[in-house]
Amino acid sequence: MAQPRMFGHDAIVLTAGTGRIANTEDRGVVIYNGKSTAQDIKIVAESGEEIEFKSVQPGTVVGNTTPMLAIKLLAGTDCVAIY
Numbered sequence: 001m002a003q004p005r006m007f008g009h010d011a012i013v014l015t016a017g018t019g020r021i022a023n024t025e026d027r028g029v030v031i032y033n034g035k036s037t038a039q040d041i042k043i044v045a046e047s048g049e050e051i052e053f054k055s056v057q058p059g060t061v062v063g064n065t066t067p068m069l070a071i072k073l074l075a076g077t078d079c080v081a082i083y
Contacts, residue, residue: 041076043071
């Protein structure tokens with residue numbers, strides 16, 4: 001079994017609504033809000049559930065102190081997937 005990581009090792013810019021995030025077949029990614037203002041971000045979690053996070057602050061990750069692992073980004077701009 002793979003060892004959990006404490007820090008990200010790769011990142012890609014995302015476009016909402018384009019399907020499954022690359023390389024999330026085994027594990028989801030953390031979504032970072034790179035927008036300069038707060039925004040609502042909607043994801044599909046590893047469980048398959050759609051979840052909308054309201055007013056995600058700039059420079060933070062979805063879920064903030066308890067980051068959620070996502071396999072799809074459904075809504076949000078200037079978002080980055082952290083692997």
